[in-house]
Amino acid sequence: MKRMNGMLLISIIPFIIFVLLFLFVPLFFMLYSSFQENGGTGFTFSQYMEVFRNTYYHQAFKNSMLISFFSSLIAITLAVFAAYSITLFSKKVQDRILVFANLTANFAGIPLAFAFIVILGNSGLFTLLFKHFGWDLLNSFNLYSWSGLVLIYVYFQLPLAVMLIYPVYQGIQAQWKEAAALLGASPSQFWLKIGVPIIMPSIAGTFSILFANAMGAYASAFALTGSAYNLVTIRIGAITTGDIFARPELGSAIATLLGLTMVLALLINEWLTRRIRRDLS
Amino acid sequence: MSFLTIEKIKKSFNNETVLHHLNLSIKEGEFVTLLGPSGCGKSTLLRTIAGLIHPDEGTIHIDGKNVTEVKPKDRQVGMVFQSYALFPNMTVQENIEFGLKMKKLDKESIKQNVARVIELVELTGKERSYPRELSGGQQQRVALARSLVTQPKVLLLDEPLSALDAQIRKNLQKQLRSIQQELNMTTILVTHDQEEAMAVSDYIYIMNKGHIAQSGSPHEIYTRPASEFVARFIGNYNVLSRKEISNLFNDDNGYTRDIYAIRPEAFSEAPVKDGYEITGKIQKMTMLGNITRYELEVNNVCFIADHLHKIEEDSQKRETITLYLNRKDVISLT
Ligand SMILES: Nc1ncnc2c1ncn2[C@@H]1O[C@H](COP(=O)(O)OP(=O)(O)OP(=O)(O)O)[C@@H](O)[C@H]1O
Numbered sequence: 001m002k003r004m005n006g007m008l009l010i011s012i013i014p015f016i017i018f019v020l021l022f023l024f025v026p027l028f029f030m031l032y033s034s035f036q037e038n039g040g041t042g043f044t045f046s047q048y049m050e051v052f053r054n055t056y057y058h059q060a061f062k063n064s065m066l067i068s069f070f071s072s073l074i075a076i077t078l079a080v081f082a083a084y085s086i087t088l089f090s091k092k093v094q095d096r097i098l099v100f101a102n103l104t105a106n107f108a109g110i111p112l113a114f115a116f117i118v119i120l121g122n123s124g125l126f127t128l129l130f131k132h133f134g135w136d137l138l139n140s141f142n143l144y145s146w147s148g149l150v151l152i153y154v155y156f157q158l159p160l161a162v163m164l165i166y167p168v169y170q171g172i173q174a175q176w177k178e179a180a181a182l183l184g185a186s187p188s189q190f191w192l193k194i195g196v197p198i199i200m201p202s203i204a205g206t207f208s209i210l211f212a213n214a215m216g217a218y219a220s221a222f223a224l225t226g227s228a229y230n231l232v233t234i235r236i237g238a239i240t241t242g243d244i245f246a247r248p249e250l251g252s253a254i255a256t257l258l259g260l261t262m263v264l265a266l267l268i269n270e271w272l273t274r275r276i277r278r279d280l281s
Numbered sequence: 282m283s284f285l286t287i288e289k290i291k292k293s294f295n296n297e298t299v300l301h302h303l304n305l306s307i308k309e310g311e312f313v314t315l316l317g318p319s320g321c322g323k324s325t326l327l328r329t330i331a332g333l334i335h336p337d338e339g340t341i342h343i344d345g346k347n348v349t350e351v352k353p354k355d356r357q358v359g360m361v362f363q364s365y366a367l368f369p370n371m372t373v374q375e376n377i378e379f380g381l382k383m384k385k386l387d388k389e390s391i392k393q394n395v396a397r398v399i400e401l402v403e404l405t406g407k408e409r410s411y412p413r414e415l416s417g418g419q420q421q422r423v424a425l426a427r428s429l430v431t432q433p434k435v436l437l438l439d440e441p442l443s444a445l446d447a448q449i450r451k452n453l454q455k456q457l458r459s460i461q462q463e464l465n466m467t468t469i470l471v472t473h474d475q476e477e478a479m480a481v482s483d484y485i486y487i488m489n490k491g492h493i494a495q496s497g498s499p500h501e502i503y504t505r506p507a508s509e510f511v512a513r514f515i516g517n518y519n520v521l522s523r524k525e526i527s528n529l530f531n532d533d534n535g536y537t538r539d540i541y542a543i544r545p546e547a548f549s550e551a552p553v554k555d556g557y558e559i560t561g562k563i564q565k566m567t568m569l570g571n572i573t574r575y576e577l578e579v580n581n582v583c584f585i586a587d588h589l590h591k592i593e594e595d596s597q598k599r600e601t602i603t604l605y606l607n608r609k610d611v612i613s614l615t
């Protein structure tokens with residue numbers, strides 16, 4: 001038994017090294033550098049002070065949170081129904097749909113932005129086609145604006161949400177439905193009183209993941225709007241690569257705050273879930 | 282007067298017939314058991330009665346009303362599942378009152394009814410617990426209470442005790458039977474445990490491959506199995522061919538059927554009038570609590586004989602034993 005544990009430990013070492021190198025070391029340097037003067041010359045709170053004082057950064061946080069919140073909300077609402085309808089197909093079809101969801105969930109960043117530009121941009125395929133036919137469906141829609149950005153975010157959030165929520169329905173036992181039906185509940189009463197409360201923690205958990213996923217998204221927004229749209233990740237990108245001169249310490253401070261926002265969102269989520277499902281606490 | 286009548290029920294899945302035109306008739310207040318091996322269609326029949334499965338052919342009447350096309354919730358049947366199917370997000374109290382809330386009973390009568398069944402199934406003090414905080418036996422009693430509280434006309438139990446260990450199962454069997462008698466609840470129990478069926482039922486239907494193999498009181502079934510399948514399924518019957526029988530008794534008079542059964546405890550050490558005398562070689566002797574089981578051999582025929590265990594047993598040293606058997610204990614099978 002002891003021997004087994006030793007072997008296990010050895011086999012886990014590469015993983016530990018990997019986690020240390022690619023998670024803790026960067027995290028540590030980010031934290032460390034966020035408390036440094038420009039150029040890393042000494043300890044200071046000034047980087048954080050600057051973020052707190054500058055309304056431009058406030059706006060970046062607000063925009064990031066709004067787009068993350070709304071794209072996650074839209075994606076999760078659609079995914080709850082989409083994932084349920086998938087469970088109604090035969091096993092074979094279900095597997096195919098999941099493969100497709102997996103593909104699209106990974107289709108993000110610059111290729112995704114480019115695909116949208118080709119289709120819905122100023123001289124995009126559909127934009128021109130609709131113009132040609134004289135339809136003004138897309139006149140009020142501008143891909144390079146907030147609504148375009150939300151569309152792209154929803155596009156990569158939705159398949160991820162479907163994939164995360166799909167297994168949750170496997171946890172709903174068919175016999176709960178039957179028991180409820182025999183006790184006089186209609187299908188909607190079943191979902192209201194039993195189904196939804198049971199899947200709620202998973203939905204909330206998925207929402208957290210989507211929110212974090214969107215908060216950290218960078219390439220799609222950058223490819224679409226350049227640095228024109230004021231998001232936290234775009235700010236960090238601009239500051240660390242430096243249009244004029246790079247300020248990695250300030251970037252670190254913003255990144256730390258971004259991380260804290262995600263942690264906070266997670267905690268709120270946890271708390272809400274416990275309020276809804278008293279049996280889990 | 283039949284309270285629950287099932288006529289010519291047929292059900293197939295993917296062209297495979299699972300229920301072959303079954304007929305059952307159950308009296309009010311009767312405790313009936315569907316007994317049979319795994320896959321013989323017990324659950325399918327039970328779920329058809331509940332309305333969770335629609336039969337291809339046939340009718341179901343409950344209390345004089347044809348319910349074949351009636352939705353499960355309007356059939357007034359309660360069902361307890363093998364997996365309990367308690368709602369995990371609800372407390373014991375909430376689980377039990379669910380059915381009454383769906384029926385829109387007023388608060389006061391909900392409270393009274395729930396309190397009554399909680400007492401009945403001996404769960405007092407557990408009202409605020411969640412299912413996962415209860416033992417298997419307690420969960421099963423919650424499931425029972427949840428079905429009983431709506432006062433169904435028929436209570437259906439699909440292997441409700443099979444997930445529990447032997448001790449708790451025995452206790453719950455007794456409790457189940459006494460609750461059923463107290464409420465005079467028409468009950469159908471599904472099980473593949475023949476001892477359980479014998480212990481609790483008024484009447485047993487033995488099922489095999491979607492057919493009713495035999496039906497009758499536990500006593501009838503035990504003492505008069507009609508077929509080889511039943512004899513093998515319900516106990517330790519010695520099932521012997523005609524040739525084996527004539528070898529065993531050195532007598533082929535009157536044994537014209539192909540197959541016969543003899544209960545192991547029918548052999549006695551005391552001589553019986555007009556019986557057979559058989560002297561067999563003891564192959565093996567096993568203690569089964571208060572019973573001693575001999576595995577014997579006579580003229581190349583092997584069989585088992587059970588005896589109440591006696592203190593001064595000396596057969597360990599014995600090589601042969603002489604037993605007596607009444608002719609009427611040789612049961613012919615089909
Ligand atoms: N929904 C279904 N679809 C297809 N086949 C089914 C379905 N339900 C049951 N069957 C088949 O019908 C047969 C009888 O099943 P059933 O569940 O009634 O058996 P059972 O007697 O309850 O067995 P067990 O003791 O194992 O519970 C089995 O061969 C099973 O595979």
Ligand SMILES: [Mg+2]
Nearest residue numbers: 323324325439
């Ligand atoms: Mg079954």
